[in-house]
Structure formats: structure tokens, C-alpha cells
Amino acid sequence: MTVQLTDNRRVIYRRPDALQDKSTHYCPGCGHGIVHRLVAELFDEMKLTGRTIGVGSVGCSVFAYEYFKTDFVESPHGRAPAVATGVRRVQPDKFVFTYQGDGDLAAIGTAEIVHAAARGENITAIFVNNGIYGMTGGQMAPTTLLGQKTTSSPLGRDPVLAGYPVPITEMLALVPGTAYAARGSVATPQLVGRAKSLLKRAFELQEAKAGFTIVEILSNCPVGWGMTAPASMEHVEKDVIGTYPLGVLVDRAKAGPESK
Amino acid sequence: MSAMATTQLAPKRVLMKGNEAMAEAAIQAGCDAYFGYPITPQAEILELMARRMPEEGRVFIQAESELGAINMALGAAATGARVLVSSSSPGISLMAEGMSYMAGSEVPMVLINVMRGGPGLGSIGPSQSDYFQAVKGHGHGDYKVPVLAPASIAEAVALMADAFELAERYRTPVIVLADGTLGQAMEPVSPAYRDPARLQTDWNLTSTNGEREPRVVRSLHLRPEELQEHNTHLQAKFAQIAEREVRFATERIEDADIVIVAYGTAARIARTAMERGRSKGLRIGIFRPITLWPFPTAELVAATEGKRGILTVELSSGQMVEDVRLAIEGRLPVHFLGRQGGVLPSPNEVLEACRKMVAP
Numbered sequence: 296m297t298v299q300l301t302d303n304r305r306v307i308y309r310r311p312d313a314l315q316d317k318s319t320h321y322c323p324g325c326g327h328g329i330v331h332r333l334v335a336e337l338f339d340e341m342k343l344t345g346r347t348i349g350v351g352s353v354g355c356s357v358f359a360y361e362y363f364k365t366d367f368v369e370s371p372h373g374r375a376p377a378v379a380t381g382v383r384r385v386q387p388d389k390f391v392f393t394y395q396g397d398g399d400l401a402a403i404g405t406a407e408i409v410h411a412a413a414r415g416e417n418i419t420a421i422f423v424n425n426g427i428y429g430m431t432g433g434q435m436a437p438t439t440l441l442g443q444k445t446t447s448s449p450l451g452r453d454p455v456l457a458g459y460p461v462p463i464t465e466m467l468a469l470v471p472g473t474a475y476a477a478r479g480s481v482a483t484p485q486l487v488g489r490a491k492s493l494l495k496r497a498f499e500l501q502e503a504k505a506g507f508t509i510v511e512i513l514s515n516c517p518v519g520w521g522m523t524a525p526a527s528m529e530h531v532e533k534d535v536i537g538t539y540p541l542g543v544l545v546d547r548a549k550a551g552p553e554s555k
Numbered sequence: 556m557s558a559m560a561t562t563q564l565a566p567k568r569v570l571m572k573g574n575e576a577m578a579e580a581a582i583q584a585g586c587d588a589y590f591g592y593p594i595t596p597q598a599e600i601l602e603l604m605a606r607r608m609p610e611e612g613r614v615f616i617q618a619e620s621e622l623g624a625i626n627m628a629l630g631a632a633a634t635g636a637r638v639l640v641s642s643s644s645p646g647i648s649l650m651a652e653g654m655s656y657m658a659g660s661e662v663p664m665v666l667i668n669v670m671r672g673g674p675g676l677g678s679i680g681p682s683q684s685d686y687f688q689a690v691k692g693h694g695h696g697d698y699k700v701p702v703l704a705p706a707s708i709a710e711a712v713a714l715m716a717d718a719f720e721l722a723e724r725y726r727t728p729v730i731v732l733a734d735g736t737l738g739q740a741m742e743p744v745s746p747a748y749r750d751p752a753r754l755q756t757d758w759n760l761t762s763t764n765g766e767r768e769p770r771v772v773r774s775l776h777l778r779p780e781e782l783q784e785h786n787t788h789l790q791a792k793f794a795q796i797a798e799r800e801v802r803f804a805t806e807r808i809e810d811a812d813i814v815i816v817a818y819g820t821a822a823r824i825a826r827t828a829m830e831r832g833r834s835k836g837l838r839i840g841i842f843r844p845i846t847l848w849p850f851p852t853a854e855l856v857a858a859t860e861g862k863r864g865i866l867t868v869e870l871s872s873g874q875m876v877e878d879v880r881l882a883i884e885g886r887l888p889v890h891f892l893g894r895q896g897g898v899l900p901s902p903n904e905v906l907e908a909c910r911k912m913v914a915p
């Protein structure tokens with residue numbers, strides 16, 4: 296919806312052009328909407344929309360193609376990095392991103408993400424970590440915190456039975472094909488701004504064909520976690536960040552060849 | 556045209572290994588991208604592509620697994636590129652998920668399966684034990700894909716171009732089903748390469764360039780009515796393929812008493828048996844399905860009318876024979892001869908089975 300302003304009022308907030316004028320299917324308070332917005336703002340600012348082919352995943356964001364004004368291809372659960380590889384290799388001048396949850400990227404799709412990074416594919420993985428399998432009803436994910444109760448870890452995640460949270464982005468940062476790996480969050484307004492700058496750097500490096508880029512965004516799942524939306528964001532800030540520290544994990548383009 | 560030009564244009568007769576011939580035929584058919592993972596007995600396809608695709612300025616990736624390969628294919632093919640993937644039986648099992656997605660989202664792609672013995676890791680010997688997998692469904696959901704079964708290396712070369720053409724015309728994955736013998740054997744061929752014309756498309760992902768509405772390639776239709784409608788559309792397409800694209804070959808069928816039904820390498824063995832039988836007065840003919848789906852049902856019925864019986868020969872425990880029996884509906888006795896695990900029946904064994912059928 297375009298708002299026409301006749302007097303000297305100034306537009307300070309509006310729907311990015313890269314997003315369709317639709318209300319989303321996301322639960323109230325879910326972080327996916329914020330991440331969509333950040334991505335779309337960058338598409339506008341970097342004029343990427345017309346050159347972008349999005350690669351969806353299976354999870355709560357499966358309908359992302361309904362919201363972005365870009366071409367989009369669906370992937371089987373976990374396979375988005377392979378699908379994106381195929382897209383990008385035959386369309387080398389496009390901007391290609393995957394949008395994946397933590398079950399999708401860090402469990403069933405581990406092989407695909409590791410090898411897309413290893414090959415240094417010029418794609419950006421937007422990795423939304425809510426520590427849970429949201430879409431299937433809140434089961435334990437590889438990223439679930441120790442002690443966290445989910446529908447499949449009803450007594451809390453016990454490392455003896457279910458292992459430890461997987462720091463997949465740190466793991467990916469080790470791979471030389473990864474040009475950039477960073478972790479941000481949308482838990483507070485300040486962090487939202489910071490997350491956008493991380494995404495921007497990743498997008499710029501893809502444009503520079505620097506290699507594989509990934510930005511993990513710590514997000515929430517108020518419904519799956521059984522919390523109100525504000526409480527869930529507070530939980531991310533107070534507890535989740537402790538297990539998954541924020542920051543740039545690797546920026547090989549910045550490091551420069553001499554520091555290798 | 557001068558005589559000189561004619562000689563230059565005539566395809567040279569060369570000795571080619573089946574796997575390499577299929578790979579080169581795909582390149583000559585304009586294949587834009589190839590994705591694969593090593594597995595015997597088809598590794599030569601991957602190896603030839605590794606060398607030739609970059610030479611041609613095209614895309615080659617050795618994927619991290621067959622899951623990786625088939626999904627790279629999905630992504631590349633979703634942009635409208637002409638894409639080939641190859642593997643052998645265990646790898647095809649891993650590709651089943653991707654095949655289902657491609658069938659559902661109507662993405663054209665050609666997949667070569669150079670079959671080996673199963674189940675499980677099985678053997679690396681030639682086999683036809685993936686007929687069910689290819690014809691009755693690899694992945695989940697209500698779908699079929701055309702399955703082309705060459706019986707010689709020259710035919711395999713010709714079918715590669717046809718496979719891309721079918722895939723693009725019907726927006727569907729297509730399987731070229733070969734067996735280890737066809738993949739590994741060498742035969743003299745005059746390769747009849749063909750690069751099928753590209754169709755105008757309005758579905759593939761090329762990015763909007765700000766000039767059109769976004770396109771989505773997907774198989775997800777969450778509303779039951781919408782998914783039913785999509786399935787109805789797919790079924791109508793499958794019916795059209797079944798009506799138009801049946802292929803088969805017959806040999807000496809007119810005066811035959813016994814008809815051998817066989818495809819691929821089994822049909823080659825059957826042919827030797829037929830020749831030996833004929834020289835001894837046993838009138839054998841051959842019906843060879845080239846499309847395993849769509850199966851030449853009506854054609855088989857017509858070709859076998861009034862015959863004494865049918866012998867189905869397969870390098871399996873009996874898979875295609877089920878479709879033969881479904882076609883024949885008890886009109887004739889349908890016998891079966893099969894060998895498994897990489898063992899080939901000898902022509903004499905086939906001949907013996909034919910002889911028993913006419914013994915008083």
C-alpha cells in the first residue's frame with residue numbers, strides 16, 4: 296500500500312518494495328517477519344530484487360515465496376544449499392540466497408550446507424535459529440539449549456541422551472570456502488539494526504563473488520517455547536546468546552591475503 | 556552438396572563405451588549442467604563430464620552425495636537449464652526424494668540409471684532390478700516419469716536427445732534406464748547426435764529484472780482442493796504422455812509362435828536365442844519395450860494375438876513381467892526367465908525355456 300502524503304509529514308516507516316503487500320502466516324511475535332523485513336530492506340537499498348532468485352526451505356518459512364517479490368524455488372527439507380548451488384552455477388550473475396531454519400540447516404541439511412561452504416558457492420544462507428522445530432510442533436532441534444523442554448525432550452534436553460547444541464555457524468566459519476560467517480539476533484531493536492549490517496556485509500560479499508556467506512539470526516518461537524512474545528525475546532537476549540555468542544565469526548575478505 | 560561435404564557430415568563409426576557414449580551424447584544434445592557422485596558401474600559418465608563440460612564452458616559439479624546432486628539438478632533445471640544427472644541403483648534410491656519434488660514442481664531433467672544388482676549394496680554386476688523403482692515410482696506421491704530403455708549403445712546415444720526433448724516438452728524428469736552391461740560394453744557406433752530445439756518457456760526462474768511478476772517453482776499446495784487440482788493436472792499430462800509417447804520395437808513377430816518380451820541387455824540375449832531357435836525351426840519373435848513407462852500395453856496385446864505364449868526375460872526376479880501379465884490379462888500363457896545379481900542368462904537357456912513352451 297502506498298501512502299500519499301500531501302503536507303510536510305515525512306515517511307519514517309513503510310513496507311519495503313521487495314515485500315508483497317500481504318499479511319504473513321507467521322505467529323504473532325515471531326521473528327521471521329523481522330528477518331524478512333531486513334532482507335527486503337537490503338534488497339531495496341542494494342537494488343537486488345530484480346536480480347534475485349530465492350531458495351526456500353521446509354520449516355515455518357516454507358511460504359517465504361509468498362512474501363518476497365523475487366523468483367523463488369522450493370527445496371526438499373535441508374537441501375536448499377544444493378538447490379541454490381544449482382541455480383547460481385547456471386545463473387552466475389544472479390543474487391541467490393537460501394532462507395533456512397535450524398532443523399533444516401543444522402540437522403537434515405548438514406551435508407548440503409557444509410559442502411556448499413566448502414565449495415565456496417557464491418550464495419548467502421540466511422539461517423534463522425529459533426532452537427526448535429517450529430513447524431512440526433516444537434520438537435527438539437540440534438540447536439536446542441541444554442535443559443530446554445520441547446515436545447520431544449519433555450524433561451529438558453539431556454546431553455547424555457540427546458547430545459549438545461550444534462554451533463554450526465562456527466563449524467562453517469572454519470571452512471576456507473566460507474567468505475563470511477556471522478551471528479546476529481532480532482531480540483532487541485539495537486540487535487535488529489546490527490543484524491541488518493551483518494546481512495548487508497554478506498550480500499555485498501556475494502555480489503563481489505567472494506565465496507560462501509552465512510548469517511545466523513537468533514530468533515524466537517513464542518508458541519513453541521510456551522512464552523509470550525516479549526518473554527521469548529528476553530529469553531533470547533538473556534539465555535540463548537550465552538550458548539551462541541553474537542558477532543562476526545569470520546570475514547576472510549576483510550582479513551586480506553597477507554593475514555592468511 | 557558436394558561429395559566431399561557429404562563424407563564430412565556422415566557420422567564416423569567409432570568404438571565407444573556405453574557410459575561415455577551417453578555422456579557425450581548429452582553434451583552434444585546441449586546439456587548445460589551435470590551433477591553426479593561416483594558409483595560403479597557408471598563412474599565413466601562422471602569422469603567424462605568432469606573433463607568435457609568445463610571444456611565446453613558448461614557446469615560440472617561432483618556433489619557431496621546423490622542427495623546433493625539431484626538437488627543441484629533441481630535448482631539448475633528450475634532456471635530452465637538442460638540438466639543431466641547420473642547414478643546407479645543405490646544412488647537412485649537417494650535421489651528418490653528429489654525426483655518426487657521435480658515431478659511435483661514439473662521441472663524437466665534427465666537422469667541416467669546404470670543399474671546394478673540389489674537390494675542394498677548388492678553387487679556391481681549388470682542388473683535390471685530397478686524396473687519397479689523406475690516405472691512404479693522412486694519417491695512419494697502420485698506420479699510417473701517417462702522411462703527410456705536402450706538396448707544398444709547407438710540407441711542410447713539417440714535416446715539421450717529424445718530424453719531431453721521429452722523432459723522439456725512435458726516438464727518432467729525422464730529416466731534413461733540402462734544396465735551395467737550397456738554402461739561398460741564397447742560397441743562400434745556412428746553416433747547420431749542431436750541438439751533438440753529449445754522451447755519457449757514462461758515458468759522458469761531467471762529473476763524478474765523488474766519486468767514481470769515473480770515466478771515460483773514449487774510442489775507445495777497446502778489446500779487439499781488446490782493439491783487435488785494440481786494432481787488432476789499432472790494425471791492429465793501423464794495420460795497424454797501415455798497416449799503419445801509409447802515406443803517399442805519388434806523383430807520377426809509376424810510368423811512367430813513364441814514372443815519373447817525383453818528390454819535392454821536382456822533383449823540382446825533374447826535376439827541371439829531367437830536366431831538360434833529360428834535356425835532349428837523354432838519360430839521365435841521379439842517384442843522389445845523402449846518406453847518402460849508408458850508401457851506398450853495395447854501394442855503388446857496386438858503383437859501377440861494368436862501366439863502360443865510369451866516368455867519374459869529379465870535380469871531380475873520378475874518385475875516387468877507384472878506389466879506384461881497386466882497387459883495380456885490371461886489371454887496367453889506368460890512365462891518368465893530371470894537371473895539376478897549380475898548373472899546373465901545364456902542364449903541357450905532362453906532357447907531352452909522357449910522350447911519347453913511348445914513341447915507337447
Ligand SMILES: Cc1ncc(C[n+]2csc(CCOP(=O)(O)OP(=O)(O)O)c2C)c(N)n1
Nearest residue numbers: 353354355372396397398399427428429430
Ligand atoms: C524429509 C522430511 N522430513 C521431515 C519433514 C517434516 N518437517 C517439516 S518442517 C520440519 C522442521 C523445521 O524446523 P526448522 O528448520 O527449525 O524451522 P522452523 O519451522 O523452526 O522455522 C520438519 C522436521 C519434512 N517436511 N521432510
